[in-house]
Amino acid sequence: MAEEAGSSPRQGRPSMSAAMRSSSFLREHQQYRPPHKPENHYGIDTVVEDLQATSVSPRGISHFKGVPSPENPPKIVESGLSHELSHPNCTPRPGAHTDRLVATLFYRSSAPRVSNVIPSPKQGTSPQGSRSPSLRAADSDIPPTMAPSSSLDTFPLEPPAAEPEPLDHLYGSFVSPMCIASFLHLMSTFPLPAGSTDLTSAHRCLKLDAKQDHHPVVVELTVSPAPSVDYLSxxxxxxxxLIYRFEREWNVDVALRDDSLWRRYPRLVVFDMDSTLITQEVIDLLAATIKDPPDLAARVADITHRAMLGELEFDSAFRERVKLLTGLPGDIFHELRPVLEVTNGVRPLLRALKRLGIKTAVLSGGFLPLTSWLAGELGIDYAHANEVVVDEVTGRLTGDVKGRIVGKERKRELLIEIAEKEGIPLEQVVAVGDGANDLLMMDAAGLGVAWNAKPRVQMEASARLNGDSLLDLLYLFGFTDEEIQQLIA
Structure with a gap:
């Protein structure tokens, strides 16, 4: 037994070595001893501690410096949230400059697109012997607000080229996602500035149609960079x-503007009066009051129509029409005040402009007594128009006009004079009109807007509005419908 015991000595009880002992009895004899590192959470100190003993290749680390990477943009993914951080449409890097183009798409819900088969209107000349062809509403199915497709000389005798059926009938009677995608594809076909390789875009819905399941009817698209000005201004x-064809296909109006500071902050808005601030032509209203001769109203209306189309010089046309009014009582303008019909949206628009601190003016080729009265009623700051001569003895119109005619040249001069008086750069001036006599005024302003205008004005103006409310003008400044409602409240 002794040998047996000597051959297999009994193993001793486990004991703590000196390195394992501490001054705490509880710490040495507790049953559970936590690991050196937490199992579920590693603090930054632990990570750094481990990295000191680890060989890490610098290629595997992507340092985030607060600027998202175009190749791998930081992405936030949480419950109910997925957002990628990118900066193509944000402010450019210091020292860099990005030209952006803003396109505002207005769906023409009140003016359905005409069929792609448009009969050529009857060819004819004006009854006054004008060499330019004139268009009567009964002579063609082409709407009066349609812009020429190529040449003013042959429009509207030259019908548009064959084109597909209206796409808004297929994808929705509003500014649909397919409409936006089609426009972006169209913009991608234009050459980019030198050094640019990618076209980026962003969009905002400015207005929803409450009658059609809240579909977007006004959408603002920002495209960066703008097409090369060396190729296309x-x-x-x-x-x-291509822009014209896109508008026809999708039944929209496209307003293109540089995304500049002045786009969002106009300081002076100038309006034409007849067929702009009001729905009528004052001189036609005057002619309609005269029963002898019976064809006077038709003769005056014909001269007005030809002048608005640009077939006649406005100054001579106006003097010719005023001559036809000889003998009318001088107080006829007071009688016309209740008849004037203010264009839809004008009153809330002017209220919004006033709250924004924007000056307003009306430059009319009509008559000063009515223009001044209307400006006072609407709260417009400046009013200029023609002053007719009234015989002091008889108290009737003599058929003459006092001073210079407020035609296209005079309107341009007055716009510049008002801007200089108020200390406003022309880039911050907006001009709104509908006739050929408004083109010079609109060209001098930073933005010229054709309001339900004649074909030539539609083509020449910076922007076109063909809706039923002049309040749409505020969308061109980048306001949303919610913001507009706050302004007009």
């Missing part, structure tokens, strides 16, 4: 055949 881009 903004003025030429607005008249481009």
């Amino acid at each position: 903004l003025a030429d881009l607005r008249k481009h055949e």
